[in-house]
Amino acid sequence: MGQRTQSQRTVLVAGATSATGIAIARALADQGFRVLAVGSDQQRLDERLNFVTARYQADLGDETQVEHLAQRIHADYGPIDALFHLVGGWRGGKGITGQSTEDYEYLHRSVMMTLRHTTKAFYQDLVDSPAGRLAIISSQAVATPMPSNANYGSVKASAEFWVQAVARAFSKQAPNAAAAIWVVKALTDQLPEHPGGPLSGYTHVESVAAAALALITADPATVNGRRQTLPGLE
């Protein structure tokens, strides 16, 4: 990342208390990055991420709270260099008529609005950084629409569109920045007992952490706007 040393580079993990968030935060902290973790619950943040530089409680679905979060982070540590957005959620239903509006609104807020709010609040940081980075984790479901996951796949497809729009903005405004989409079937922090078992095709959270480290050091021209399928377990 340009002239900044690694300890001066600030990475924000949004939705950090899941196994995936912890793995990414640990990998980046181990490499000397200044890692800031955000979640909706202070106690979970403190219990699970005591090794990061700072932990911030915020409801990322609330735009005002995200704006205040950005102000606090800027006052405490200055601009960020990378945003890993991990807030997800899952709702399914039986057939098209079983796709409830309540579930759709939950997914829209959890997946999409949290992404909109964080990318808007930190966009200028990523543009101004010597190597701004944004990543989300999407789902294979986007490419294989099913009636049972119509709500979920629609929202994840929206999130991908948003990130591609950010990537397009980066390509015009910030040649050193990159926005990427990682695709998985499912995530796990378990190791399979044998190949071909129930975890076959799942992506281990350590593979996501490795992708985060690779994205940070990659040539932005080769990764900006890339939709990359992460390796799954055998």
Ligand SMILES: NC(=O)c1ccc[n+]([C@@H]2O[C@H](COP(=O)([O-])OP(=O)(O)OC[C@H]3O[C@@H](n4cnc5c(N)ncnc54)[C@H](OP(=O)(O)O)[C@@H]3O)[C@@H](O)[C@H]2O)c1
């Ligand atoms: N898990 C899978 O199998 C799978 C499959 C395909 C794609 N993905 C995608 O991969 C990404 C990571 O998955 P995941 O299962 O680790 O994510 P997740 O558990 O759904 O979300 C990550 C964390 O976000 C926090 N969070 C939820 N709502 C929040 C809010 N309003 N404000 C702030 N924080 C909030 C939660 O922690 P707190 O409650 O402690 O705040 C949660 O642990 C997601 O984008 C997901 O859609 C996951």
